[in-house]
Amino acid sequence: MKHLQNRKLRLNSEEETRALGLEIADALEPGDIIALIGDLGTGKTALTKYIAEGLGIKEEISSPTFTIVKEYRSGRLPLYHFDVYRLGSGEELLDIGAEDMLDGDGVCVIEWADIAADVLPADSLVVKLDYGDSDDSRFAEIL
Numbered sequence: 051m052k053h054l055q056n057r058k059l060r061l062n063s064e065e066e067t068r069a070l071g072l073e074i075a076d077a078l079e080p081g082d083i084i085a086l087i088g089d090l091g092t093g094k095t096a097l098t099k100y101i102a103e104g105l106g107i108k109e110e111i112s113s114p115t116f117t118i119v120k121e122y123r124s125g126r127l128p129l130y131h132f133d134v135y136r137l138g139s140g141e142e143l144l145d146i147g148a149e150d151m152l153d154g155d156g157v158c159v160i161e162w163a164d165i166a167a168d169v170l171p172a173d174s175l176v177v178k179l180d181y182g183d184s185d186d187s188r189f190a191e192i193l
């Protein structure tokens with residue numbers, strides 16, 4: 051995933067967000083963690099959907115706000131999609147048994163990852179999303 055890092059992108063439409071998701075998906079390897087940071091509506095779930103599409107996942111992706119994590123196994127790699135908005139800390143993420151998923155052979159995509167940053171590995175791919183200057187544009191900074 052290294053080649054994706056240190057980029058700042060202007061995503062002019064949802065289609066460009068999809069292209070980024072597909073590009074990320076192509077680069078994913080077992081054990082990779084993607085930390086998504088950005089306010090409500092900046093496109094964290096949308097980007098996750100397109101990463102899932104790129105992995106060949108057939109199921110519909112829906113926000114795991116109430117379950118914290120949903121698992122998808124129909125793609126090239128298992129995907130664990132987290133939304134940790136309702137958690138207070140990284141420790142609470144470990145309390146719900148996330149360690150096996152974070153250390154496993156699947157891929158973790160974590161919405162609101164700043165909340166749990168203290169327990170995420172330093173080599174996670176951090177994607178910061180922000181609103182753009184029109185309804186359909188967003189900024190993405192990949193760290």
Ligand SMILES: Nc1ncnc2c1ncn2[C@@H]1O[C@H](COP(=O)(O)OP(=O)(O)O)[C@@H](O)[C@H]1O
Pocket residue numbers: 061062063064065066067088089090091092093094095096097161185186187188
């Ligand atoms: N360029 C874009 N990238 C991502 N989403 C976009 C874009 N333009 C418009 N949208 C819309 O913004 C909304 C993002 O919502 P969502 O992905 O649920 O955000 P979050 O998970 O960050 O709260 C969706 O309704 C999506 O269709």
Ligand SMILES: [Mg+2]
Pocket residue numbers: 094095096113133161
């Ligand atoms: Mg979301």
